[in-house]
Structures are given as structure tokens and as C-alpha cells.
Amino acid sequence: MQMNISIRHGHVSDATQATIREKLEKLPRLYDRVSAIELTIDLEHRDQPAVDLKVSAKKHDDFVAVAQGENLLAAVDAVAEKMEQQLRKHKEKVQDRHRGVGHRE
Numbered sequence: 001m002q003m004n005i006s007i008r009h010g011h012v013s014d015a016t017q018a019t020i021r022e023k024l025e026k027l028p029r030l031y032d033r034v035s036a037i038e039l040t041i042d043l044e045h046r047d048q049p050a051v052d053l054k055v056s057a058k059k060h061d062d063f064v065a066v067a068q069g070e071n072l073l074a075a076v077d078a079v080a081e082k083m084e085q086q087l088r089k090h091k092e093k094v095q096d097r098h099r100g101v102g103h104r105e
Contacts, residue, residue: 001028002036010043016072023080024053031087033058039079041072051075053083063087 003024005017012020020039028034036056043049049072055063065082069075 001034003039004037005039005041008040008042008044010041010046012041012043012072019073020076023076027055027080027083027087030084031057031091033060034087039076041075043072049075051079053079055083055087060090063090 003021005012005020024037024039027037034055034057038054038056040052040054041049042051048068048070050066050068051072053065053067057063063083063086065079065086067075067078067082069078
């Protein structure tokens with residue numbers, strides 16, 4: 001799986017980037033078809049950093065989540081939580097489709 005972190009309007013320490021990578025590495029455990037994770041951090045407004053997260057999955061359109069927070073790690077936590085919800089919901093939908101749930105006889 002490929003993971004890319006890009007930063008606009010500033011710099012993030014290597015330690016912080018490692019912490020962010022740890023948080024994002026949990027996403028493929030939720031949905032095994034994840035092929036790439038792309039995180040964009042916008043530090044233009046340092047008091048409200050914006051974070052965009054795009055997850056590419058095989059045989060599906062990209063999943064996208066956006067969040068802002070009081071600090072960078074809070075924004076990353078918020079965007080990761082949103083993405084986890086999207087991946088869980090999609091996985092449940094796929095599993096239900098394979099089980100035949102919701103089909104009338």
C-alpha cells in the first residue's frame with residue numbers, strides 16, 4: 001500500500017509525520033482493498049490547520065474526507081475518524097450485498 005503525506009504552507013517535523021503515518025496505517029485493517037492513502041495538510045491558517053484525506057480502493061471510487069482542528073493532530077484524528085466511518089459503512093454494504101440481505105424472494 002502506498003502512503004503519501006504532502007504539506008502546504010509550512011513544515012511538519014519527522015516525528016509528527018511518523019505519528020500521522022501510524023494513525024493512517026490502521027485504515028487498511030478496516031477495508032482490505034485499500035491501495036493508496038494520500039493526506040494533504042494545509043498550514044495556511046496555523047490556528048485551524050486543514051487536512052484532506054483521500055483513500056483509493058480497488059474496484060471503487062476514491063473515499064474522501066476533510067477536517068479542520070485546533071491543532072494538527074486534532075485535525076488528523078477527526079479526518080481519520082470520518083474515513084473510518086466511510087470505510088466501515090462501505091464494507092458493511094458490500095458484505096450485505098454478498099449475503100443477499102435486502103433482497104426480496
